[in-house]
Amino acid sequence: MSYPIIMCEDNPIQLQQLDKLIANYILFHSNLFQVELKASNPHQVIDYLEQQVPQNGIYFLDIDLKSDLDGIQLASLIRQKDVQAEIIFVTTHDELAPMTLKQKVAALDFIEKDQPLEDYRQEIYDALEYAKKIIDETRTVQKKSFSFEVGSQVYNLDKSEVVLVESSDIPHRLNLYSTNGKFEFYGKLTELETKYPFLFRISRSCLINPENIHHVDFSIREIGFSSGMTRKFSIGKSKKLKKIIKETL
Template sequence: MLEVMICEDNKVHRAKLKQLVENTILREKLDLKIAICTENPKEIINYIENNNRTGIYLLDVDLKNNINGIRLGEKIRELDSFGYIIFTTTHLEMSYLAFKYKVEAMDYVIKDDDDFKERVNSCILKSYNTYHKGRHKEDYITINTDTRVINIRPSDILFIETTGTPHKIRIHEENRQIELYANLKDIQEKLTSNFYRCHKSYIVNKDKIEEIDKKYKKVIMINGEECYVSFRYMRGLL
């Protein structure tokens, strides 16, 4: 899943930028989330190092820190080569530094400009569309709900299960769960051959199985979650 990370030292500007991103996500029904919003560039670096994700980064250039926004962008580029970096600043004259340090920024947006909101919104949408329709297009399935358009990469799915609510399913990934109204049969038709209907209530990604417990008829996934296998489907799974 694509995530948004914000680094801005000014508390007021940080709150406004966060609200701007949240409004864009809601208005455009984007499958995005703000993973971190901070004044500390080291928090951004630590998060990227501990989470193997591609991100959209909104970085203030003039951070009141020993690491400025350009240097932070340089470090981000080392850790996330496909990330989308957008600089925000009041100092247009510093834009040349982004080229000097080979940050490959998407845009350099001036905070005081009248079109600041439109420019940030445009960058987020362009990043999102490029991520899903370009480099990663071949891997994604798209699910439309009443409130969101969700792009899911099958290789991220551990298993899918029915819920206690009629016609509602839950998709399990390692770091999130998604609930939506659908049925397992329709979802299975969109999935690749490594997915197996192991129970009337479960579809499992065989590539994400850590262990099969034949005695208790259950599957343990790589993150420790469990799902069940019915007797009639155990042989096919094995």
């Protein structure tokens, strides 16, 4: 598992230095981190977010980017696209730290540029290690739970309670069937499929939790669940479904 690193620094010399320090760190952690973008202006980062749709990225941002967007504004946009992002400000403007609270960007750290190189290097390395720790812990929790919002209420179910999630007849809404009832909420199956690896797509419009399968009739391509519900699965899913059932049992 690798973690994407994105840098945004308008000063080419400082960007090169930051890139070199991170590259040296990656030499000893090559399976953990991958530099995805070295940007000199915030719009390069925005383009990257739109095109790549990263998850759990680690972002090193200067605050004064000599652009129509500063680092704090960019961080707010990042947070909208990459909700679990870890944002680290590398700046000479640490007095602006309170602004990040006002903008609710939840920065992981502020690293002062104007300090001895050894101290600067160590703070960057410490920030990377801590970012990885936080992301790992978040993913561990996500593997064991399923969260969604209905209006102003946030629900957090244990993954064992999730039976299936499928598209609703209402555009942009999903139906969740759990062991405790049915819920309807706004969402996208593709995003849930990525966020919750325990879910398995059986068709274009349905994700299931294999743990709650009661039986499968491959002759008519139908899955029965412990709740009594049944759902059809695509013919191309048969082989994968047999493997998943074997692993689950």
